[in-house]
Amino acid sequence: MTGRERFLKIARFELPNTFFLSTYNHAMWHKTLERWVEEGAPKEILSSTKARLGYFGFERIGMVHVEASFLTLGKTGGPPFIPPVRPRFELKVLEEDERTRVIIDEGGRKLRQYKDDPQRMPAWLDAPVKNRGDWDEYKKRLDPHHPERWLEPDWGAYAENLSQRDYPLGVDVGSFYGLLREWTGAERLMYLFYDDPELVCDMMAHMEYFSTEIIQRVLKDIQVDFAVFWEDIAWKGGPLISPKMFREFMMPHYKKVTELLHRKGVDIIFVDSDGDISELIPLWVESGVNGMYPLEVAAGMDAVKLRKQYGKQCILWGNIDKRALAKGKEAIKEELDRKTPFLLSQGGYFPGIDHFIPEDVSLENFQFYLDYLREHFAG
Amino acid sequence: MEVDYLESIVTAIDEGETEQVAELTQKALDEGIPAKELMERGLVRGMEKVGEKFKEGVAYLPEILIAARAANRGLEVLKPAITKSGVKPKGKVVIGTIEGDLHDIGKNMVKFVLQGNGFEVIDLGVDVSAAQFHQAVVEEKPDMVAISALLTTTMVNIPSVLETLGKTGLRGGVKIMVGGASLTEEYAQEVGVDAYGEDCFQAVEIARRFMGVTS
Numbered sequence: 058m059t060g061r062e063r064f065l066k067i068a069r070f071e072l073p074n075t076f077f078l079s080t081y082n083h084a085m086w087h088k089t090l091e092r093w094v095e096e097g098a099p100k101e102i103l104s105s106t107k108a109r110l111g112y113f114g115f116e117r118i119g120m121v122h123v124e125a126s127f128l129t130l131g132k133t134g135g136p137p138f139i140p141p142v143r144p145r146f147e148l149k150v151l152e153e154d155e156r157t158r159v160i161i162d163e164g165g166r167k168l169r170q171y172k173d174d175p176q177r178m179p180a181w182l183d184a185p186v187k188n189r190g191d192w193d194e195y196k197k198r199l200d201p202h203h204p205e206r207w208l209e210p211d212w213g214a215y216a217e218n219l220s221q222r223d224y225p226l227g228v229d230v231g232s233f234y235g236l237l238r239e240w241t242g243a244e245r246l247m248y249l250f251y252d253d254p255e256l257v258c259d260m261m262a263h264m265e266y267f268s269t270e271i272i273q274r275v276l277k278d279i280q281v282d283f284a285v286f287w288e289d290i291a292w293k294g295g296p297l298i299s300p301k302m303f304r305e306f307m308m309p310h311y312k313k314v315t316e317l318l319h320r321k322g323v324d325i326i327f328v329d330s331d332g333d334i335s336e337l338i339p340l341w342v343e344s345g346v347n348g349m350y351p352l353e354v355a356a357g358m359d360a361v362k363l364r365k366q367y368g369k370q371c372i373l374w375g376n377i378d379k380r381a382l383a384k385g386k387e388a389i390k391e392e393l394d395r396k397t398p399f400l401l402s403q404g405g406y407f408p409g410i411d412h413f414i415p416e417d418v419s420l421e422n423f424q425f426y427l428d429y430l431r432e433h434f435a436g
Numbered sequence: 437m438e439v440d441y442l443e444s445i446v447t448a449i450d451e452g453e454t455e456q457v458a459e460l461t462q463k464a465l466d467e468g469i470p471a472k473e474l475m476e477r478g479l480v481r482g483m484e485k486v487g488e489k490f491k492e493g494v495a496y497l498p499e500i501l502i503a504a505r506a507a508n509r510g511l512e513v514l515k516p517a518i519t520k521s522g523v524k525p526k527g528k529v530v531i532g533t534i535e536g537d538l539h540d541i542g543k544n545m546v547k548f549v550l551q552g553n554g555f556e557v558i559d560l561g562v563d564v565s566a567a568q569f570h571q572a573v574v575e576e577k578p579d580m581v582a583i584s585a586l587l588t589t590t591m592v593n594i595p596s597v598l599e600t601l602g603k604t605g606l607r608g609g610v611k612i613m614v615g616g617a618s619l620t621e622e623y624a625q626e627v628g629v630d631a632y633g634e635d636c637f638q639a640v641e642i643a644r645r646f647m648g649v650t651s
Contacts, residue, residue: 157563169538178586180538180562243541247498248505251452292497292542293617294635299496336493355617380588415589 059223060116065282068325068348070369070404076434077225078427079118080106082351082375082409086416087133087176093420104132113427117224121279122208122215125201125271126229126287127236130163135413136176139164140239141231142198143205146185164239165195184242189256195240196263201270216278225282228275230314230326231268233261233307234298235288250302257306265310269317276321283325284318286311286346291332293356300336308344315345325372331412332356338363342370351375353411361396364403373400375409382410382426383417389426397434408434441469442477445510449482449552450489452502457482457510471517475554479510480651483552487637500545500636507552525556527647530572531582532560534597536590542616542636543584549636550582555643566593566600573606580611580646582639583629588618595627611646615639 058066066072085093087103094100101108110117124141131137139145145163152159159169165185171177186192200206209215219226237260238246249257275281290297298306315326327348328334328341333356334349341349352358352375360376381392400406408430414423441464448456457479464474486503489495495503529550533543540562547557558576560568569581585591594614601607614624615633624632630646633639644650 171538177536178538180540244501244544247501250498251502295493295496297497299494299499302496302498383588415587417589 060118061223061225061282064118064225065325067404067407068283068372073404074401074434076401076406076408076430077116078114078408078430080110080115081118082407083113083115083414084135084410085109085133085414086135087131088174088416089414089418090133092416093423096420098420106134113424114431119222119224119226120285121226121228121275121281123228123271123275124206124208125268126231126285127239131176133176136178137162137170138239139166140199140236141206142195143200143203144198166239181242184240184245186240186260187245189253189259192256192260196260199263199267201267201274212278219279226279227283227285227327228272228281228323230272230284230286230318231264232287233264233310234290235330236264237261238289247297250298250306254306261306261310265313268314272314272317272321276323281323283327283348284323286314286326286328288328288330289332290330291334291337291356293333295333295335296337297332300340303337303340308340311341311344311346319345327372327374333358335363338367338371342367348372348374350407351409351411354378355380355411358411360406361399364400364406369405372405372407374407375411376400377408377410377426379410379412379414379418382414382422385422386425389422390429393426393429393433397430401434439463441467442474442481445474445478446482446485449479449503449506449510450485452499452506454502454506454509457506458513461510461513465514465517471514471521472523474510474514475518475523476651479507479514480553482510483507483549483640484651487549487640490635490637497545500549504545504548504552508548511551526554526649527579527643528556528558528576529580529582529643530558530560530569530576530578531584532564532569532572533562533584533586534590535563535565535593537585537587538562539584539586539616542586543582545636546582546584546615546633546639549640550643553640553643555640566596569597570600570604570606573601573610574604578610580613580630580643582633582643583612583614585614585616585618591616591618591623594629598628613639613642613646 064077067077090103102112127138128141129135146165148163149161150158157169158172161167167183168179168181170179186195326346328346329350331353352360360373378392381388441460445460486495531547533539547559550557560572583594612629613631613633614629621632631642633642
């Protein structure tokens with residue numbers, strides 16, 4: 058069985074008691090990788106997903122080469138993140154002091170970042186879309202057919218090559234909250250739901266158009282295995298907006314996208330959101346989304362509880378507590394022993410860490426986590 | 437027609453009607469309603485109502501933000517009258533996001549809601565070092581310090597705030613509360629802060645408790 062076949066069978070609850078372990082949901086901050094290189098890992102892991110794949114023995118997984126969701130500009134494929142604007146804004150340094158600098162980034166946002174660690178979450182100082190006029194300008198950079206968005210110079214050859222693949226391939230299908238926040242600002246977006254709901258509707262309608270155009274173009278030539286929405290629409294205390302607001306503003310657009318994906322034969326549709334998403338899960342399921350990650354433990358997410366509650370309605374990915382990896386081997390064993398046997402026995406689960414692996418996790422602990430998983434739960 | 441200004445202000449805050457809160461507050465002042473009463477039974481009560489709805493799971497962050505914006509607008513109108521009448525803020529809070537961390541939305545929510553509930557808040561911003569917190573305690577003489585931390589890698593800087601205050605004998609004179617995604621009640625007890633708040637309304641309850649007031 059190829060990795061692709063195994064991935065699909067696991068996702069479809071057809072293959073219990075085995076897992077597919079990939080770089081997906083095993084992302085590391087650059088500082089973490091720097092620490093691991095100091096602790097003996099090869100320096101290539103700093104800049105190459107392929108090197109990390111090889112060194113840690115992950116299975117290959119890919120995403121279609123089109124800029125359809127937030128983009129990762131970091132050296133390790135992580136932050137800084139920008140919205141998928143084309144053309145990009147010119148990076149400008151406005152001021153700097155010893156430790157930080159204020160920039161306009163390639164997504165048009167004004168932010169303060171640490172000079173020694175640009176991957177670290179910045180301080181958002183200003184966002185480019187404050188009103189309808191700003192949006193009318195900004196959305197010109199969100200043309201789904203902008204040539205620079207399509208990263209393969211020979212699309213035909215790329216598609217042909219992918220048809221022979223033995224690994225799962227996904228497509229980013231955008232966002233109806235997360236990306237809007239990137240260009241309006243977190244607080245402003247929340248105000249806009251009340252101050253200018255029509256503008257919010259307009260932005261979401263455009264993102265539906267953006268995503269559906271990309272999906273149609275990709276799926277004309279490539280059969281993908283899964284799709285991913287990115288939202289980050291929750292915090293420790295629950296969703297950032299009410300379920301009522303989600304239903305009114307976002308759900309119609311979700312349904313349009315998932316219906317299109319289903320018509321095109323894509324039945325594995327994930328949403329990526331940190332925080333406590335428990336109130337939104339039934340709405341996502343109703344919208345046609347059937348997979349969630351990373352299931353942040355610190356926000357109260359519990360994959361065992363979700364599996365009991367939702368059965369086969371939800372594919373679950375992640376939920377291994379990154380704090381356990383920092384604590385040490387006993388904590389790692391306890392974490393894996395508590396969750397993994399049950400989750401794997403039910404199928405529809407991919408082990409993964411519940412967010413980017415922070416720098417307080419040693420290489421030794423991470424390797425122990427992988428080894429323990431493989432030795433005890435490989436099936 | 438008699439207008440129940442206080443009830444109208446409460447409703448307007450709940451509905452996030454910023455300019456209506458400002459108008460009603462001004463009219464109520466013009467009608468002779470005392471500033472303290474407007475503050476307690478209008479603005480603070482309005483924020484309490486939103487806080488109750490938040491606990492019930494009816495109000496979420498956008499509803500809190502628009503309510504806090506409305507309440508703070510009312511406060512702007514009320515401020516001269518409050519100062520004149522000698523009504524003091526319920527307490528003084530220095531707030532900041534801990535060194536190494538540039539997140540501010542959680543801190544801002546706490547600030548807005550504390551202000552809306554009658555507390556004076558001095559916002560130090562983000563990436564605030566122990567030395568800066570210390571400086572602020574020396575200069576502002578707050579009743580409490582509220583520290584926000586989102587990351588597991590930056591919450592470890594919180595103990596140094598306590599140490600720095602301890603070294604100069606200031607720790608005993610100020611209460612410290614913490615909050616943020618990476619923090620827990622257990623951690624708060626472990627490092628020796630006075631309280632951990634799960635959300636912005638708990639922060640208000642904690643602040644009231646610190647000040648020995650119930651509203």
